[in-house]
Amino acid sequence: MRAILITALSATTLLLAAGCQTTPEEQQPSAAVEDRKPGAAKPQAQPVERPKIAAVDVTAGKPDPSRALKDPNSILSKRQIFFDYDKYDVKDEYRPLIEAHAKYLRENPSAKMLIQGNADERGSREYNVALGQRRSDNVKRMLVLLGARDAQLESVSLGEEKPMCAEHNEQCWAKNRRGDMLYSGEY
């Protein structure tokens, strides 16, 4: 998984770097037209010359790493962690996802994340706030262990109040026992 991530990031970097180089190349065709002048036939050729376009490329310089957060091919676009009934620990299958986000947070110290924990609808609303908090706290703890800084992270709970799925069965409840990782501007 990590390899895929690095590949994805490298590909992005390469594309962006390529973008930087295209600007001078695009200016060359106008020079090519001028070069043709000496070899032209008798009719006086009218010079065809367009004024140079003053292009500004704001993507130049550092690539915007947050693009990967929205890139469906990047693991960073995945934000949900599901929990078993009455369980609060992050299952092993989510470790690569947490590692990827921890790496992102490490490499982007100004990035901030809100982790919202959720519970299924059964039982007391306030107790479910506490259960959701236990889930988001565990996600946060794992991110910190993997190198994210505490100040970048806030773990909160929405209890049972924001279900993804509204039906009253285990299939739905499983979707609602969830942690969502959201970066600034996404909530």
Add this chain to the structure above:
Amino acid sequence: MAFFYEKLGGHTRLPKMTQLLLGLVLVAVTSHAAAQLSIEITGPGVQRTPIAIVPFAGENTVGTNLTGIVRADLERSGLFRGLEIPPLSPHPNENSPVNYGEWRSRLADALVVGSVAQNPDGRFEARFRVYDVVKQAPLGAVAYLFTKDNARAAAHRIADFVYEKLTGEKGVFSTQIAYVVKRGSNYELQIADADGERAQYLLRSNEPIISPVWSPDGRRVAYVSFEAKKPVVYVHHLTENKRQVVASFKGSNSAPAWSPDGKTIAVVLSVEGGSQIFLINADGSGPRQRISNSNSIDTEPRYSTDGKWLYFTSDRGGTPQIYRMPSTGGEPQRVTFKGSYNVTPRPSPDGRVLAYVTRDAGKFQVALLDLSNQQVQVITDSDRDESPSFAPNGRMILLATVRGGRGVLSAVSSDGRIRQNLPYAGGDVREPAWGPFID
């Protein structure tokens, strides 16, 4: 018998009433009239006292059926049955001599007669007397002054007076309830009279609102709003129509509970890790004081009426159970032992009983624990009963339940024998909180 103005004569009575009625009016922007709850009695009542409430002479000038509201209030308590009153000639008022034999023959055990007159300043004055027909004795008389807009509030005061004279305990018809209505992704924190009428919203939001709780003086409501994409505790000042953030620490802020003196709010914060109970000043000033100290969940704090204890839910023993600790902090004692899921402690106003929610075979129901002998009685029979809230006289418990797939409020007597459903025209109703007595 001379009329007395409830406390000590008309002059002291009036400002108090005015103060109360102003409070009721200024609560919030008016909401749509559709947001009303209606009430029906579905359970068989206990022995209900037959009562004749004679329409007050001249009450039709008010434009509100005062005695109809009084009758509905008394019947809703489950303790009274209003008798149909045929046209009477001459129509009696509070000054008419009472023919006890005649009312006995109509099978009335109690009688209310009165009149309404309009004063030169435009306000109405209702004067009435309550009689015990069986004992052939007058029980009391009182007069209330009110504007046309506050006729319903006046009717509830009349019902409270009658109820107290006949039962010896304070009525709760003049109290208010708070609850949350969800329609789609729209949430409203509403307050209404105890009969569900005159509903107004305090807060309207596109994010959830939970855990409303009345301050002991009835002037403020604390609640948890998720409008900041996380739970934050607010205090809403009803008459001033303003609200303030009282707990918005990093992490979650929830489960507010007022101390009996109204100065402190116990809240659950995750700012120091986990969900732990803290005390904060009710005005949001000063530092927080942590009073629970566990690696477990400690939540849903509630003060005992005497302020000495904080009941709370904790999973420190492996399953969620109710504990209590001294309200200044200290060693917790476990309170519930039966069952694997006991949450949402609500001490009764007299401190003798603890209402809470228990899970049995996947069903969530309201139970009462007698704190003197540890007897447990489950008093509801639905699948998803939650958020019990005692009436300030301890007689009824308001709770949230689910019927026909949607959330509704229900009230059950604290002996479990009387149950009322409060159907609602649209949306999900939940998170009820019964307000205090207001004098």
